[in-house]
Amino acid sequence: MKIPEFAPIPASLPATVPFVGPETLQRQLGFDFVARIGANENGFGPSPKAVQAMRDEAQQVWQYADPTSHDLRQALARHLQISSENIVVGEGIDGLLGLLVRLMIAPGDAVVTSDGAYPTFNYHVAGFAGVLHKVPYRDDREDPDALIAKARETGARLVYLANPDNPMGSWHAGAVIEAMLDGLPGNCLLVLDEAYVEFAPDEAVPQIAVDDPRVIRMRTFSKAYGMAGARVGYAYGHPQLIAGFERVRNHFGMSRIGQVGALAALADQEWLAHVRGQVISARAKVAEIATENGMFALPSATNFVAVDTGRDGDFARRLVKGLEAKGVFVRMPGVAPLDRCIRISCAPQTEMSVLAETLPQVLTAL
Amino acid sequence: MKIPEFAPIPASLPATVPFVGPETLQRQLGFDFVARIGANENGFGPSPKAVQAMRDEAQQVWQYADPTSHDLRQALARHLQISSENIVVGEGIDGLLGLLVRLMIAPGDAVVTSDGAYPTFNYHVAGFAGVLHKVPYRDDREDPDALIAKARETGARLVYLANPDNPMGSWHAGAVIEAMLDGLPGNCLLVLDEAYVEFAPDEAVPQIAVDDPRVIRMRTFSKAYGMAGARVGYAYGHPQLIAGFERVRNHFGMSRIGQVGALAALADQEWLAHVRGQVISARAKVAEIATENGMFALPSATNFVAVDTGRDGDFARRLVKGLEAKGVFVRMPGVAPLDRCIRISCAPQTEMSVLAETLPQVLTAL
Numbered sequence: 031m032k033i034p035e036f037a038p039i040p041a042s043l044p045a046t047v048p049f050v051g052p053e054t055l056q057r058q059l060g061f062d063f064v065a066r067i068g069a070n071e072n073g074f075g076p077s078p079k080a081v082q083a084m085r086d087e088a089q090q091v092w093q094y095a096d097p098t099s100h101d102l103r104q105a106l107a108r109h110l111q112i113s114s115e116n117i118v119v120g121e122g123i124d125g126l127l128g129l130l131v132r133l134m135i136a137p138g139d140a141v142v143t144s145d146g147a148y149p150t151f152n153y154h155v156a157g158f159a160g161v162l163h164k165v166p167y168r169d170d171r172e173d174p175d176a177l178i179a180k181a182r183e184t185g186a187r188l189v190y191l192a193n194p195d196n197p198m199g200s201w202h203a204g205a206v207i208e209a210m211l212d213g214l215p216g217n218c219l220l221v222l223d224e225a226y227v228e229f230a231p232d233e234a235v236p237q238i239a240v241d242d243p244r245v246i247r248m249r250t251f252s253k254a255y256g257m258a259g260a261r262v263g264y265a266y267g268h269p270q271l272i273a274g275f276e277r278v279r280n281h282f283g284m285s286r287i288g289q290v291g292a293l294a295a296l297a298d299q300e301w302l303a304h305v306r307g308q309v310i311s312a313r314a315k316v317a318e319i320a321t322e323n324g325m326f327a328l329p330s331a332t333n334f335v336a337v338d339t340g341r342d343g344d345f346a347r348r349l350v351k352g353l354e355a356k357g358v359f360v361r362m363p364g365v366a367p368l369d370r371c372i373r374i375s376c377a378p379q380t381e382m383s384v385l386a387e388t389l390p391q392v393l394t395a396l
Numbered sequence: 397m398k399i400p401e402f403a404p405i406p407a408s409l410p411a412t413v414p415f416v417g418p419e420t421l422q423r424q425l426g427f428d429f430v431a432r433i434g435a436n437e438n439g440f441g442p443s444p445k446a447v448q449a450m451r452d453e454a455q456q457v458w459q460y461a462d463p464t465s466h467d468l469r470q471a472l473a474r475h476l477q478i479s480s481e482n483i484v485v486g487e488g489i490d491g492l493l494g495l496l497v498r499l500m501i502a503p504g505d506a507v508v509t510s511d512g513a514y515p516t517f518n519y520h521v522a523g524f525a526g527v528l529h530k531v532p533y534r535d536d537r538e539d540p541d542a543l544i545a546k547a548r549e550t551g552a553r554l555v556y557l558a559n560p561d562n563p564m565g566s567w568h569a570g571a572v573i574e575a576m577l578d579g580l581p582g583n584c585l586l587v588l589d590e591a592y593v594e595f596a597p598d599e600a601v602p603q604i605a606v607d608d609p610r611v612i613r614m615r616t617f618s619k620a621y622g623m624a625g626a627r628v629g630y631a632y633g634h635p636q637l638i639a640g641f642e643r644v645r646n647h648f649g650m651s652r653i654g655q656v657g658a659l660a661a662l663a664d665q666e667w668l669a670h671v672r673g674q675v676i677s678a679r680a681k682v683a684e685i686a687t688e689n690g691m692f693a694l695p696s697a698t699n700f701v702a703v704d705t706g707r708d709g710d711f712a713r714r715l716v717k718g719l720e721a722k723g724v725f726v727r728m729p730g731v732a733p734l735d736r737c738i739r740i741s742c743a744p745q746t747e748m749s750v751l752a753e754t755l756p757q758v759l760t761a762l
Contacts, residue, residue: 034583036640045643094624097417134403217401257458274406283627287625
């Protein structure tokens with residue numbers, strides 16, 4: 031007997047895995063990584079106050095989380111000086127991107143992104159049978175003019191832009207993003223992924239009225255707040271757009287411990303400033319290691335550094351595999367010409383030392 | 397300026413909230429509940445070993461969870477004596493039901509459930525423009541014959557059945573469920589929601605080959621394992637069906653702390669047995685309180701009890717509101733004739749005493 035058929039859209043999809051997790055790689059390799067610096071996780075960790083709050087909440091995990099994430103939305107509203115009606119909390123930006131695509135995209139609708147940008151967004155677009163149009167990066171940055179031109183050409187419903195960018199770490203001035211809004215075609219939404227915004231210089235943060243209906247901004251506790259494993263992200267924008275998520279989201283999808291941790295993390299802006307300082311030092315350290323090894327670190331406004339190997343994608347892929355085999359987990363961009371780089375997450379000194387020691391060994395072996 | 401239009405299906409949906417959380421009610425009432433016994437949460441709590449495991453993991457929350465939930469799936473496979481390829485882990489049964497509906501249902505496809513059964517399933521069916529057909533309960537139980545007849549009549553793609561049932565606490569013998577499979581129309585899947593199965597008698601658990609392509613079973617750590625706030629559920633069935641989830645799920649959607657907690661909870665079957673005993677005692681206590689107040693507790697194979705008020709839905713609704721006003725959170729079935737009942741979660745002695753004290757006061761006032 032065969033299983034019942036999938037619906038037509040899922041039936042047409044491959045069983046994509048946007049990212050292979052380090053645990054899977056470890057099982058394949060047969061040992062654990064010594065330096066886990068591939069997923070842009072924040073090894074400087076969450077605020078100790080957030081850790082304590084999560085510990086204290088463990089006993090209460092028999093209770094569902096508040097499905098409205100009321101307290102966290104209130105705190106975010108105060109932090110951003112907006113209203114809680116502008117904010118939806120979800121299971122990381124990944125989860126929110128999936129909901130947004132579902133909310134906006136009918137089969138055949140055009141969506142624009144950059145070739146080499148976030149694969150999970152592309153996964154969601156494919157998952158709802160949207161038609162993805164990609165424009166190339168330009169000078170290792172996403173290309174706002176090309177994105178807008180492609181959106182107008184295709185009548186796109188969504189344009190995705192990460193600022194700062196992943197996987198390159200590059201960024202645009204906020205004014206550039208603001209100008210993009212005026213270029214968008216009608217009935218199109220700019221998806222501004224600001225996962226790394228807390229690491230960016232102030233001028234990279236656009237000033238946009240929160241009820242501007244042309245943009246939705248997504249942020250997360252996974253990166254600067256060091257809570258990737260808690261799955262707490264949020265989106266903010268026009269209240270009618272935000273209210274739309276109530277039609278499609280998994281209302282009881284949030285972890286109670288994650289909510290409590292995020293609340294405590296947000297309240298500890300001192301820790302955030304401390305982490306930001308640590309990340310800036312680690313970026314310099316990665317750049318130093320790159321230079322020592324005849325490579326070049328691209329400028330970064332994130333907690334990772336794209337290191338230009340000066341060679342091609344094949345070389346970079348062998349380098350990534352070589353590092354993995356020595357216990358160093360890094361990743362790299364998926365498409366040329368970005369894939370001449372490897373992407374290294376900023377981490378505490380222990381991991382940086384392992385990198386400094388391992389990288390020349392692997393390069394020599396190659 | 398208006399916001400960009402939603403896609404046609406979400407545009408047609410109301411901003412449904414399947415359940416109003418107790419936190420929202422508390423904010424409306426202006427005080428906290430003294431007895432939180434309305435959401436079938438398990439106040440006997442998670443295994444102390446699970447609590448400890450979650451506490452110990454809090455510091456590691458900077459790492460994403462393993463997107464394959466490998467260790468938890470392996471442990472579940474051992475526990476159920478099946479293969480990990482038969483199992484997908486997700487953000488609670490709520491999340492998995494949404495993914496399953498997305499995987500199976502195209503707009504206009506027929507889906508069958510019972511009138512008064514789980515609203516969140518209905519929410520997901522509406523969310524993907526499935527057409528829901530409902531059959532009435534029969535003697536306060538879901539009606540397998542009627543479900544199958546309706547499925548055959550409508551050419552349904554999915555039939556939903558919870559065994560034991562929520563909101564009535566009733567159950568069918570496993571053999572009845574097994575027989576349903578032979579009655580299903582072709583190309584149709586039975587969604588067997590076993591959220592409460594650990595509280596049920598052995599004979600309520602059907603014996604079905606794990607690769608039977610006609611059924612998918614869903615279970616959770618939210619109820620008997622006392623971890624509702626951790627959002628860890630799982631589905632198991634034919635490996636091709638389970639593999640289908642890879643096409644649509646949020647791969648990095650699981651909380652790391654939840655995974656670790658679930659693993660420890662599963663390993664502590666002694667605690668599960670202890671909780672089961674406590675729940676059985678609490679069921680008897682609820683029945684006793686019901687009797688003392690001239691009402692009647694329906695038999696239950698779950699951690700809640702449907703208490704028949706002997707009156708109608710209007711009365712039961714006033715009773716629920718009256719209890720809320722006195723600090724006792726309970727819920728009730730949504731449709732007649734089930735709505736003559738109120739639904740009370742089994743809880744420790746403190747909550748049971750509050751109930752015993754409050755219920756006669758509210759009844760007198762009514």
